[in-house]
Amino acid sequence: MKLTTKILIVGGGPAGSTAARFLAESGREVILLEKNFSFVKPCGGGIPLSTFDELDIPKTLIKKEVKSIRLISPLDEKLDIELRGGSLAITERGEFDRVLRNVAEEHGAHVIEGEFYGITLNNTIYRVEANIGGERIEIVSEYVIAADGVNSSVRRALGIKPSPSFFTVSEKLKETETDCCEFWFGFSHAPGLYSWIFPSSEGVSAGTGCFETGKINDLFKIFTERRKIKSEGLKRIYKVPRWKGDLYNKGKIMFVGDAAGQVLPLSYEGIYYAMKAGELAARAIIEERVNEYKRMWKASFQKRFFLMHKLSNYFLKNDSSTEKLVALHKRPEVQEASIKLWLRKDSSRDSLQSYIKLFRKFLI
Numbered sequence: 001m002k003l004t005t006k007i008l009i010v011g012g013g014p015a016g017s018t019a020a021r022f023l024a025e026s027g028r029e030v031i032l033l034e035k036n037f038s039f040v041k042p043c044g045g046g047i048p049l050s051t052f053d054e055l056d057i058p059k060t061l062i063k064k065e066v067k068s069i070r071l072i073s074p075l076d077e078k079l080d081i082e083l084r085g086g087s088l089a090i091t092e093r094g095e096f097d098r099v100l101r102n103v104a105e106e107h108g109a110h111v112i113e114g115e116f117y118g119i120t121l122n123n124t125i126y127r128v129e130a131n132i133g134g135e136r137i138e139i140v141s142e143y144v145i146a147a148d149g150v151n152s153s154v155r156r157a158l159g160i161k162p163s164p165s166f167f168t169v170s171e172k173l174k175e176t177e178t179d180c181c182e183f184w185f186g187f188s189h190a191p192g193l194y195s196w197i198f199p200s201s202e203g204v205s206a207g208t209g210c211f212e213t214g215k216i217n218d219l220f221k222i223f224t225e226r227r228k229i230k231s232e233g234l235k236r237i238y239k240v241p242r243w244k245g246d247l248y249n250k251g252k253i254m255f256v257g258d259a260a261g262q263v264l265p266l267s268y269e270g271i272y273y274a275m276k277a278g279e280l281a282a283r284a285i286i287e288e289r290v291n292e293y294k295r296m297w298k299a300s301f302q303k304r305f306f307l308m309h310k311l312s313n314y315f316l317k318n319d320s321s322t323e324k325l326v327a328l329h330k331r332p333e334v335q336e337a338s339i340k341l342w343l344r345k346d347s348s349r350d351s352l353q354s355y356i357k358l359f360r361k362f363l364i
């Protein structure tokens with residue numbers, strides 16, 4: 001069997017569904033191929049509240065609203081920061097992804113459960129091989145959007161190396177409670193990264209990150225001992241890409257979200273950026289100018305990603321530099337600048353420069 005469409009999107013996570021919605025809304029013919037409708041991505045599900053208005057996400061998806069974060073330094077300095085002028089919405093990822101796919105479908109996208117296998121280019125047309133309901137199906141399309149996450153099989157099929165990445169282990173803990181997002185720093189349990197406790201729809205989501213997979217469970221154990229929580233057994237290991245900013249499109253195949261490594265360094269926030277990349281890729285296709293995607297992404301996010309990459313290298317290189325990160329955030333002006341960048345997504349030239357100036361001023 002053969003299906004034909006103008007645009008095929010591989011992957012029905014936040015990036016793919018957002019691209020599908022924008023394309024369908026503008027009358028383009030689009031298929032969204034998701035390999036498993038029941039898949040629940042391991043994720044804290046934390047999204048700045050402002051994203052809901054910006055990207056028209058149903059607010060019924062908000063399970064909790066978090067109004068403060070807590071930073072805990074390697075030496076146990078605790079700092080509570082009120083998220084003045086913003087808040088963090090907590091969602092449940094299974095439901096979040098399902099509803100975004102439904103919204104895309106309501107706008108006219110054809111949402112199909114099926115798995116991408118391979119791709120070939122024939123003249124100017126892509127022929128994609130997919131498994132739909134156990135049958136091998138060919139999907140013919142003019143554009144392809146690879147939104148298939150950190151283990152992107154579209155990348156693999158094209159011989160493009162996977163994104164550099166790190167490992168996380170995470171778990172939902174029903175017996176633990178917190179009313180803020182806790183970021184725990186320390187090389188003993190999160191070398192070069194952080195461990196976290198986020199409120200969840202039920203209890204909390206807890207986890208830690210590490211660059212070497214072999215150590216991840218031991219590190220999580222050290223974290224649970226430090227935080228004095230009890231693992232309830234169902235842990236999941238999953239990768240998070242590290243941003244390089246080197247892949248946007250290959251011909252008319254565009255890469256968005258985790259498939260393109262678009263996770264913000266230092267905070268490791270990915271949902272907002274995946275959705276924005278989906279929107280920008282869709283806009284480029286609507287304008288029939290694929291290169292516009294890279295230009296628009298860079299104009300919107302390059303400086304912010306580069307700055308966070310630098311800060312991450314500086315502040316997460318050892319415990320004493322992480323102490324400085326927490327100590328610096330005791331200053332109200334640094335808190336305000338971080339909230340502006342993170343929750344209000346203000347990366348105007350002035351805002352970024354004043355952020356850099358603040359760090360220079362207090363570090364030198």
Ligand SMILES: Cc1cc2nc3c(=O)[nH]c(=O)nc-3n(C[C@H](O)[C@H](O)[C@H](O)COP(=O)(O)OP(=O)(O)OC[C@H]3O[C@@H](n4cnc5c(N)ncnc54)[C@H](O)[C@@H]3O)c2cc1C
Nearest residue numbers: 011013014015035043044045046116148149257258270271
């Ligand atoms: C433990 C953890 C906690 C996190 N917490 C947060 C957080 O609190 N806030 C935040 O902003 N970010 C968080 N992130 C990052 C965030 O989850 C990702 O950046 C985000 O999901 C990226 O969206 P995406 O659509 O690009 O990819 P994904 O969400 O990974 O979606 C990819 C989709 O493609 C599908 N797919 C894969 N292969 C195929 C194929 N061959 N054929 C068809 N479909 C396929 C998958 O089933 C999946 O549905 C976290 C990540 C982890 C691992």
